[in-house]
Structures are given as structure tokens and as C-alpha cells.
Amino acid sequence: xxxxxxxxxxxxxxxxxxxxxxxxxxxxxxxxxxxxxxxxxxxxxxxxxxxxxxxxxxxxxxxxxxxxxxxxxxxxxxxxxxxxxxxxxxxxxxxxxxxxxxxxxxxxxxxxxxxxxxxxxxxxxxxxxxxxxxxxxxxxxxxxxxxxxxxxxxxxxxxxxxxxxxxxxxxxxxxxxxxxxxxxxxxxxxxxxxxxxxxxxxx
DNA sequence: CTAAAGATGTCCT
DNA sequence: GGACATCTTTAGA
Numbered sequence: 001x002x003x004x005x006x007x008x009x010x011x012x013x014x015x016x017x018x019x020x021x022x023x024x025x026x027x028x029x030x031x032x033x034x035x036x037x038x039x040x041x042x043x044x045x046x047x048x049x050x051x052x053x054x055x056x057x058x059x060x061x062x063x064x065x066x067x068x069x070x071x072x073x074x075x076x077x078x079x080x081x082x083x084x085x086x087x088x089x090x091x092x093x094x095x096x097x098x099x100x101x102x103x104x105x106x107x108x109x110x111x112x113x114x115x116x117x118x119x120x121x122x123x124x125x126x127x128x129x130x131x132x133x134x135x136x137x138x139x140x141x142x143x144x145x146x147x148x149x150x151x152x153x154x155x156x157x158x159x160x161x162x163x164x165x166x167x168x169x170x171x172x173x174x175x176x177x178x179x180x181x182x183x184x185x186x187x188x189x190x191x192x193x194x195x196x197x198x199x200x201x202x203x
Numbered sequence: 204c205t206a207a208a209g210a211t212g213t214c215c216t
Numbered sequence: 217g218g219a220c221a222t223c224t225t226t227a228g229a
Contacts, residue, residue, distance in 0.1 A: 089211025
């Protein structure tokens with residue numbers, strides 16, 4: 001698969017400074033980066049193709065809109081950590097924290113393009129179709145075995161879960177829409193995805 | 204293919 | 217008690 005969008009060998013985590021910025025900027029910046037999951041001898045990799053920005057007081061769609069609570073506290077903490085929550089009684093969602101300490105912010109990773117460990121993802125998902133493996137926030141966490149056990153996990157060191165730069169990435173265009181599955185804050189176009197990528201959720 | 208509805212646990216008022 | 221940053225299955229065109 002030389003030259004393909006999916007090829008990447010980097011295992012260097014993105015630095016803290018990448019995350020310590022305005023959440024919208026981080027959300028756009030994460031497109032094309034590589035989500036890496038290490039489970040013993042198995043390594044899973046996925047190219048991030050869709051993400052949403054959630055901020056704090058100025059964002060009625062955010063968990064942090066109501067202020068600091070036990071669930072959302074990691075959104076207020078150090079940038080570059082995983083914020084994982086459980087929703088709809090059966091699903092997990094993976095976010096990465098943004099903005100300086102004390103300021104709430106997180107980016108929801110909504111979809112990825114499987115790059116490595118596809119067979120392992122198939123087993124976890126119980127699905128044959130590659131396109132259905134990671135084309136949605138809860139599908140992605142299931143394929144990557146992400147649960148609240150990883151809530152607060154630091155993503156800036158090589159470990160069981162981190163995000164790396166992509167070595168060989170073809171140019172792409174970013175498209176934006178309002179965020180999915182929310183009632184408030186629909187005016188903000190804070191959902192970003194790689195235009196034309198088949199692994200983007202919805203359509 | 205689209206649309207509708209059910210499953211199910213946790214958070215927060 | 218209501219809402220929920222979702223997915224799957226089923227029914228129908």
C-alpha cells in the first residue's frame with residue numbers, strides 16, 4: 001500500500017503544546033493524525049477523519065457548560081489527556097482535552113480509518129465490513145477497546161493509547177458542519193471531517 | 204436504500 | 217425523573 005493515505009510509521013506522540021490551544025484549532029489539527037492503541041503484542045492504528053470541538057461556558061452543547069462536575073473534571077485539567085465518558089446506557093466516547101489548565105475543552109474523536117490491526121478490530125466489533133468498524137464515536141471506542149478505564153490517561157507519552165503524527169499524508173480538504181446528536185449549540189459549525197473520506201460517520 | 208424505535212446506565216436537577 | 221456528544225435491528229419502499 002505505498003503512497004496510500006493510510007501508510008504511516010510514526011510512533012512519536014503529539015506534544016502537549018499541540019493540545020494547549022483553542023479547541024476548534026485542535027479539532028481541525030487532529031484530522032489526518034493517527035490514533036494508536038497498544039494491547040500487549042497487538043497494535044491498532046486508525047487515521048482520524050472526523051472530530052468535534054466542545055468548549056466550556058460559551059458552549060451549551062458541552063458537558064462543561066454547567067461548570068466543573070465529577071464527570072467532566074478532566075476537561076478542566078491538563079491538555080493532552082483522554083476524556084472518556086459513558087452514554088446512552090451502553091456506549092463510550094473518546095475525547096482529548098484541550099486549552100490551558102483551568103479552561104474546559106475537549107475534542108470528540110468521531111471516526112477513523114482503520115490502518116493496522118483490522119482483524120482485531122473486526123473481532124471486537126463483530127462486523128465484517130471494514131467501513132462499519134470505526135465510522136462513529138461509539139464504534140471507534142469499541143474497535144479500539146477504549147473504556148472509562150482510560151479516562152484521564154496522558155496521551156503525550158508512548159503507552160497503551162496515544163496520538164501520533166502521520167508521516168505520509170496526502171493533501172485533504174476539511175469540511176465543517178454543526179455537531180451531531182446535540183440539542184443546543186447547533187449554531188456552531190464545530191464538526192470537522194476530511195472531505196470525501198468514506199469512513200466519516202453519517203454522510 | 205430510508206425511517207422508526209428499542210436497548211440501557213449514568214449524570215445532574 | 218428527564219435527558220443523553222449512539223448503534224442496531226426491523227420494517228417497508
